[in-house]
Amino acid sequence: MIAHKFGGSSVANAERIGKVVDILLARAERQVVVVSALQGVTDALIELVKQAANRDQRWRAGLEALHQRHATTATALLGAAAAPLTAWLAEEFRSLHDLLHAQSLVGAVTTDLLDLISGLGEVWSSALVDAAVRNRGAESSRLDARDVLIVDKTELGAIVQWDASQRRLTEHLASQPGRTIVTGFVARTTDGRITTLGRNGSDYSGAIFAALFSAKELHVWSDVDGVLSADPRLVPEAVHIPRLSYSEACELAYFGAKVLHPQTMAPAIERSIPIIARNTFHPEHPGTRIAAERDTSQAVKGVTTFTGLAILSLEGAGMIGVPGSAERVFAALKHARVSVVMISQGSSEHSICCVIRESDAESARLSVLESFHRELASRQITNVTVTRGIAALAVVGDGMAGRPGIASQLFAALARANVNVRLIAQGASERNISVAIDAADARRALRAVHAGFYLSAQTISIGLIGPGHVGAAFFAQVQAARSRLLRDHDLDLRIRAVAGSRRMALTEPQVTDGALPPLDRDADLAAFAAHVQAEHLPHAVIVDCSASDAVADHYDSWLARGIHVITPNKHAGSGPWARYESLRKRRGQFRYEATVGAGLPILTTLRDLLDTGDEVLAVEGILSGTLAYLFHHFDGKRPFSALVRQAMELGYTEPDPRDDLSGRDVARKLVILARENGWRTGLSDVQLESLVPPGLAQVPLPTFLDRLPELDAPMAARLSAAGGKVLRYVARLQSGGKATVGLVGLTHDHALARIRPTDNVVQFTTARYRDNPLVVQGPGAGPEVTAMGVFADLLRVAAKLGARL
Ligand code: ADP
Ligand code: ASP
Ligand code: MG
Helix, strand or coil, X not given: CEEEEEXXXXXXXXXXXXXXXXXXXXXXXXXXXXXXXXXXXXXXXXXXXXXXXXXXXXXXXXXXXXXXXXXXXXXXXXXXXXXXXXXXXXXHHHHHHHHHHHHHHHCCCCHHHHHHHHCHHHHHHHHHHHHHHHHCCCCCEEECHHHHCEEEEECCEEEECHHHHHHHHHHHHHCCCCCEEEECCEEEECCCCEEECCCCXXXXXXXXXXXXXXXXXXXXXXXXXXXXXXXCCXXXXXXXXXXXXXXXXXXXXXXXXXXXCHXXXXXXXXXXXXXXXXXXXXXXXXXXXXXXXXXXXXXXCEEEEEEEEEEEXXXXXXXXXXXXXXXXXXXXXXXXXXXXXXXXXXXXXXXXXXXXXXXXXXXXXXXXXXXXXXXXXXXXXXXXEXXXXXXEEEEEXXXXXXXXXXXXXXXXXXXXXXXXXXXXXXXXXXXXXXXXXXXXXHHHHHHHHXXXXXXXXXXXXXXXXXXXXXXXXXXXXXXXXXXHHHHHHCEEEEEEEEECCCEEEECCCCCCCCCCCCCCEECCHHHHHHHHCCCCCCEEEEEXXXXXXXXXXXXXXXXXXXXXXXXXXXXXXHCCHHXXXXXXXXXXXXXXXXXXXXXXXXXXXXXXXXXXXXXXXXXXEECCHXXXXXXXXXXXXXXXXXXXXXXXXXXXXXXXXXXXXXXXXXXXXXXXXXXXXXXXXXXXXXXXXXXXXXHHCCCCHHHHHHCHHHHHHHHHHHHHHCCCCEEEEEEEEECCXXXXXXXXXXXXXXXXXXXXXXXXXXXXXXXXXXXXXXXXXXXXXCHHHHHHHHHHHHXXXXXXXXXXX
């Protein structure tokens, strides 16, 4: 004998009921089959009762629609053979009409009527399933649980009267052998009233009838492949759990995994009946087997959230060392019939907090106020507060017990996702740690924690600003690496927004077709940031590939919100000190490796030196590929202006070559290096030698290009003054913070002299690298290598967020 329970989603319409019958008939065992109402019917019935009680005439149309739905289903299932069933349904709905009419005369919801009516959906659905089985030539009979299942309704829910129920069942079955189709959800009280087992109670019915029929297993059929590591509607990456212990399943169900009702477990646990959660729409899948055995190889099996909660807290010095305060709080809650979801009391005993249902919050508060009115009057208790909009998040797994580090993993994942924890509880069994958080954070928290325990990939939502050369190269590199990062590192990088200076595109779930999306709406960086920091994704990064100072003004607010910022844009790093300093203190990560030397690891090298305790004595470098090119070729044979023109033609200069020749760009990079070193250097502190003669600095570009040969004489003079050395445009930092940028003569064998035409090179002289400095050298400009520097920063951010790279 095997018990099966089919949920509302499995019997939603004729086609689905057909699948249920297929499943039943394909199995050889003896069966007891518990069914829910057709999906949505219980809600609809409750609504009809309320409407009738409010004398809202819409109940008539609602009733008719419900009748139609069942009649249509019967006809679709049985064709011509449906007549007796449709006649019976018509009779059922006529009497329901009379009940609702009576309800509307009473004018207020009567519990008895509500209980009776809300359970009718199961009466009808079981008739449909039973008829469908018999229509296929198989044996089947119906069992109305209201005739056999006797319960006591208490504050703890419906308590089964096993002996009475068993006795009635035996009497009943004597006359009805074969496959039995049972109404879920409904029962009768000891005093003979029709009642229900509470919302979603059919799972409980399934377990009860499995016990009453001494079934070997209980198969709970729904629309998912069993129990998943999180609610798949909230975490699409949730993974299937093959096995759970009863206690794990209880914790998951209690904290909101709707796939199983928590009460289900009790009758099954007592009799060691395994529960198998399965998918009606995917019957070949083995589902999740829930049984007594524990598998502790994996610490955390699942994560759940549960919303609609509130925190009640009681504060005051009057509770310190006073026995019985907690008891009085809980007595007050019991008096108000409020059930407590989580409890927490700090060791100072200065406050007691508990999590309750939001709908109970007001009655709970009033009851506690009343109970402590004397202490409140005398200020021994200073405050009784209620915070609404709370959610509970629980991580569950038998393998957590005795294994250190689980809580820290949980809290690290929450912190990285910027989720504030309000209250913490861990049961002594250590198979559940639960936290109370703001309901608004629930989805993000769930996903972050799910990924934090490597149950799914780390998902990072990315916004790209400035889809120019570097931006486009970055985009292409990320697209090319995506599937590999997902497969090998569980890292899911999703570019979800792209903004130019005037237009932008916001996409969901991400830009997929490999090309930059058309920018289809007006740019609005506030809307852009809000989209990137989606509530359902744990981490957000904005990559700024623009060269705009105005965009850099936004970094501070983004970082403050927990959005990480990565950029090759030098403005923030070299701009006003106050802005820069603030960025460094924000909670989001701010990375800008590509601002100096593009993809070359210059800033990371400097950081590594400093973080490991080295002392930087000097930093010298060639930080402009353009100027490196010019001085590589400047040997006096050709005039300097001819080399500038050649560099322009090769695309090595900015459109206006003065942007390179002025040295301002190099000075900005030097400021970034100096600040990384801990010096409070600004652009105005840099002693800068511009190669643009003062008279040419302000003239229009065409005039400048005409008068370019005016550079030749002074440059030739510099070269001969160098007396056989080569000229290099060098940026230099000396300990103490002195920063200079300008032309220097170097011997041919100097590290800064021996470089390839467009290389960047930086030489660090430090306490450790004193006699033989550390040199980083290589191509230091161009979209591909700059984008690589940005991408590498992105991976560093991801690693800090918990990705396994
Ligand atoms: P039924 O109608 O069969 O009773 P329910 O809607 O009550 O089905 O329960 C199944 C639903 O539970 C799934 O569709 C899924 O959205 C939700 N669910 C929530 N948490 C989980 C989880 N951890 N694993 C599987 N499903 C879950
Ligand atoms: N039909 C009932 C409800 O919706 C019981 C169930 O489906 O489990 O609550
Ligand atoms: Mg259900």
